[in-house]
Amino acid sequence: MPGEESRIGAHFAPRDGRGSGSGVRPNAAHGNATSSSPGETAVFLAAAQRGSTERGRETSLSTTLPDETAVYLTAAKRSRLSSNSHAESPLKDELEECLREETEEEVERLAARKANSTSILVILSRITGFGRTMAQANALSGALMSVASCYTVAAGMPNMLYELVMGGMLVTSFLPVYLSVRNNRGREASAEYASNLLTILLVIMGVLSVLSFIFAGPIIWTQSAGASADFDFDLAVWFFRFFAFEVILYGVSSVVSGVLNAERDYFASNAAPMVNNIITIASFMLYSLVVKGGLLAWDQALIILAVGNPLGVVSQVLIQLPALRRHGVRLRLKIDLHDPALRETLAIGLPTLIVTFASYPTNAVQSSCALQVTSSGAAIAYYSRVWYVLPFSILAIPISVTMFTELSNYRVAERMDAYRRALSSGMRKIIFTMIPCALLLIVFAPVLVALLGGFDAEDAAMTATYLQVQAVALPLYALSTYLQKVCSSLMKMKIYAFAACVAAATQVVFCIVLTPVYGLYVVPLSSTFHFLAVDAVTLLSIRREVGSFGFSSVMLSGARALVFGLLGSAVGAGLLMLLTTVVGPVGGSMLRGLVYAAFAGLPALLVAYGSAYALGRSEAPFFDALFSRVSRALHRG
Numbered sequence: 001m002p003g004e005e006s007r008i009g010a011h012f013a014p015r016d017g018r019g020s021g022s023g024v025r026p027n028a029a030h031g032n033a034t035s036s037s038p039g040e041t042a043v044f045l046a047a048a049q050r051g052s053t054e055r056g057r058e059t060s061l062s063t064t065l066p067d068e069t070a071v072y073l074t075a076a077k078r079s080r081l082s083s084n085s086h087a088e089s090p091l092k093d094e095l096e097e098c099l100r101e102e103t104e105e106e107v108e109r110l111a112a113r114k115a116n117s118t119s120i121l122v123i124l125s126r127i128t129g130f131g132r133t134m135a136q137a138n139a140l141s142g143a144l145m146s147v148a149s150c151y152t153v154a155a156g157m158p159n160m161l162y163e164l165v166m167g168g169m170l171v172t173s174f175l176p177v178y179l180s181v182r183n184n185r186g187r188e189a190s191a192e193y194a195s196n197l198l199t200i201l202l203v204i205m206g207v208l209s210v211l212s213f214i215f216a217g218p219i220i221w222t223q224s225a226g227a228s229a230d231f232d233f234d235l236a237v238w239f240f241r242f243f244a245f246e247v248i249l250y251g252v253s254s255v256v257s258g259v260l261n262a263e264r265d266y267f268a269s270n271a272a273p274m275v276n277n278i279i280t281i282a283s284f285m286l287y288s289l290v291v292k293g294g295l296l297a298w299d300q301a302l303i304i305l306a307v308g309n310p311l312g313v314v315s316q317v318l319i320q321l322p323a324l325r326r327h328g329v330r331l332r333l334k335i336d337l338h339d340p341a342l343r344e345t346l347a348i349g350l351p352t353l354i355v356t357f358a359s360y361p362t363n364a365v366q367s368s369c370a371l372q373v374t375s376s377g378a379a380i381a382y383y384s385r386v387w388y389v390l391p392f393s394i395l396a397i398p399i400s401v402t403m404f405t406e407l408s409n410y411r412v413a414e415r416m417d418a419y420r421r422a423l424s425s426g427m428r429k430i431i432f433t434m435i436p437c438a439l440l441l442i443v444f445a446p447v448l449v450a451l452l453g454g455f456d457a458e459d460a461a462m463t464a465t466y467l468q469v470q471a472v473a474l475p476l477y478a479l480s481t482y483l484q485k486v487c488s489s490l491m492k493m494k495i496y497a498f499a500a501c502v503a504a505a506t507q508v509v510f511c512i513v514l515t516p517v518y519g520l521y522v523v524p525l526s527s528t529f530h531f532l533a534v535d536a537v538t539l540l541s542i543r544r545e546v547g548s549f550g551f552s553s554v555m556l557s558g559a560r561a562l563v564f565g566l567l568g569s570a571v572g573a574g575l576l577m578l579l580t581t582v583v584g585p586v587g588g589s590m591l592r593g594l595v596y597a598a599f600a601g602l603p604a605l606l607v608a609y610g611s612a613y614a615l616g617r618s619e620a621p622f623f624d625a626l627f628s629r630v631s632r633a634l635h636r637g
Helices: 040-054 068-081 090-101 104-139 142-185 187-214 216-224 233-243 246-262 267-292 302-318 321-326 340-373 377-412 416-452 457-471 474-489 493-518 522-546 551-582 590-614 621-636
Strands: none
Touching (some): 104 142, 104 377, 142 216, 142 233, 142 246, 187 246, 187 340, 216 233, 233 302, 246 267, 246 302, 246 321, 267 321, 340 377, 340 493, 377 416, 377 457, 377 522, 377 621, 416 522, 416 551, 416 590, 416 621, 474 493, 474 522, 551 590
16 A cells, blocks of 8 residues: 555665565664675665766765665666667666676675664554554543544544645655755755745645645545444544644655655654654543543543644654754745656656555545444454554565665666566565465454454454454555565556556445445455455566566465465464463453463464475565574574
């Protein structure tokens, strides 16, 4: 889905994932990434510098390593300009020579250092995210479960509106255009471009916020049409009017994060959501304390939640501003509609905007169909998604980002044989990692829901079943995100946009027709058909574009993953049955859920991925690196 990877900016990664620290999501590394060993940044820097010297342009290098993405874009641009025929350009020759000179070990050392710092931020982000979910589940449980649905629907709307109008397009297009302007016209010009875009964004988002406040009712209706009678529509509208101005803040945060990513500073932009989560957690805890202490009635205390949510988003923006000043970037209010960089922004981002438009009716229909069955439908879908996206975020996104860098490098050098091999390798890694995760989610869904706490027996059972059905789509979901990166590396985003439109139409029809007949679980099942359509259409288009890339090896890897995943799931299911017999059902106990997850889940993971590693059949980079490190430690001991 759009937005999951909006702040990812890693540029170094091992090719096979066997190095120390490989396989961890590289989306928040910070600090100085220089090294005595030349990596991809130095390679493209050298090539870009030599290419510019030949054209009589002076390239000055400071003692600090220049931004790697800017150098890469410069090299790519010059390579395209000088490669109008099949004749080998000097820049292309130098790029290929430099690529041959770099070693896997050098790249792995750089990747490990970045991945280690990134993994800490990812883990902290997920911990605070779970804390937020658990705080909501405990504060708005039982009789207040319908309030949780109202809050969930209203809280998701500002970000959805931002993504619909501008967000997806901005994430795709801002960074490359900003770096292009900075490289060709200087840092001051890039700051001018960012200021111009930010000001235009403030105007557009400001108007959207006002309209959202005025037309809050119709907007909420798009997410709750057909909801059951006990869904409090007026309460959802009341919440949304407090949250409406967050649309402006999301726009500011995206521009600031984009500038920081261009400066290779990933810490502030990835720490910001943690602060948001902490403030929102505090609001839920305060609400629970006030209501349970009898200080205010449950409905009077809702003002705490209505104010706490936007305060969290405000903090998400403010925490990034010191980092912006530290890098010497000064943004100011200005509007220049004739800036050619704006046209470039629109040209690059338009296909992504189409994808976002396609996803909006899909999300609206899913939400409405879930609420049509039960007033808790939106909350059930939200709690299920917390666990559904966890393996995707930690394990699949790093593979997509790493392979995107490699694919882009091969595309620039016109090494299409290597490109096809890398494309197939990335698909195998995604599939091999995600299939066992999907199976384990199915087995451990009741335990994972218990970890959130605050559910009565009926809601816990419905949420667990929802998660089990949704888990079937996980490998297809992860693969679709990777294929989006593939299309970006080919500069053929229209391929993915077309696939997303076809898939959205399929899912909407599926939900509308079948939910009234078969009930709530049609909604998560529709995701399987959605991502299956995206993957099928995109893969066919990519094959026409690049030729055969070894899809049979991908299917073979998937079959192996299924075998190892079933083995690990069987072990996990057996241990859960044993614990249930000896200790009792997990029920709604958070402590018991934690114990069951540890004593049954860890052995299941070990069997699923450890046996594949021991037999030399694993293609899961994160677990390969983990087992490799453990193996080395045991040998040293």
